[in-house]
Amino acid sequence: MADRIVKIPGADHPISIEPxxxxxxxxxxxxxxxxxxxxxxxxxxxxxxxxYIPRGDAEPGQLTRSAHATYCPYKGEASYFDIPAGGERxxxxxxxxxxxYSAAGAIKDHLAFYPNRVDAIEIG
Numbered sequence: 001m002a003d004r005i006v007k008i009p010g011a012d013h014p015i016s017i018e019p020x021x022x023x024x025x026x027x028x029x030x031x032x033x034x035x036x037x038x039x040x041x042x043x044x045x046x047x048x049x050x051x052y053i054p055r056g057d058a059e060p061g062q063l064t065r066s067a068h069a070t071y072c073p074y075k076g077e078a079s080y081f082d083i084p085a086g087g088e089r090x091x092x093x094x095x096x097x098x099x100x101y102s103a104a105g106a107i108k109d110h111l112a113f114y115p116n117r118v119d120a121i122e123i124g
Contacts, residue, residue, distance in 0.1 A: 013045035015074055017052075017106045024051045025122040026058075026113050028093075029085040033118065034058040040106055044074075051121065052110035055096070063111075068092045075104040081111070086118065093117035 020041040026034040036057035042050045068080040075097050083090035096111050097104065115121050 015042065015044045015104075017042045017104065020051055020123075022123050024053055025120075026053070027119045027122070028062070028083045028090055029087075029119065031062065031085055032059065033062045033083060033085075034111065034113070040110060042107065042112075048115075050112050051123070052107045052112050055109050055111055058111055063094060066092050070095070072097075074101065075107070076100045083118065090117050 017040050020039045022039070023037050024034070024039040025032060025036075034053045034057055036053040038054050038057060040052040042052060044050075062083055062085060063081040064084055066080045066082050070078045070080075072078065076099060078095045078097050080092040081094040081096070083093050086093060093114050094111050095114075096109075097107050098109075100108050113121060
C-alpha cells in the first residue's frame with residue numbers, strides 16, 4: 001500500500017485510501033491520544049479527508065470501547081470508542097473498521113477521530 005492509491009470499486013461516489021505522508025497528532029484534555037507518521041488518508045466524495053491512524057500509534061489506556069456501532073455499505077461495520085479524559089463531548093469520538101470489506105482492507109486495525117470530539121487533530 002506504501003505508494004499507491006486504493007479506489008473502492010462499486011462506490012457510487014469516489015473513495016480513495018492512501019498514505020498521508022504527514023505526522024498526525026490527536027490531543028484531548030491536554031494529553032496526546034494518538035501520534036503517527038504512518039496514517040492513511042481516506043477521501044470520500046466531497047467530505048473532508050479522514051485520517052486513519054494505526055492502533056499501535058494510539059495510547060491504549062486513553063480509549064474505552066463503547067456499545068455504539070454503525071454501518072457503511074462501502075467499508076462495513078464500524079465500532080466506536082470513548083475518550084474518557086474528554087468527558088461527555090468525547091463519547092464515541094473514535095471509530096474503527098475492525099473487519100472492513102476487502103476493498104477498504106487498508107483501514108483495518110486503524111482508528112479515526114471526530115474532529116469536533118477531540119481538542120485537536122494536528123497535521124504536519
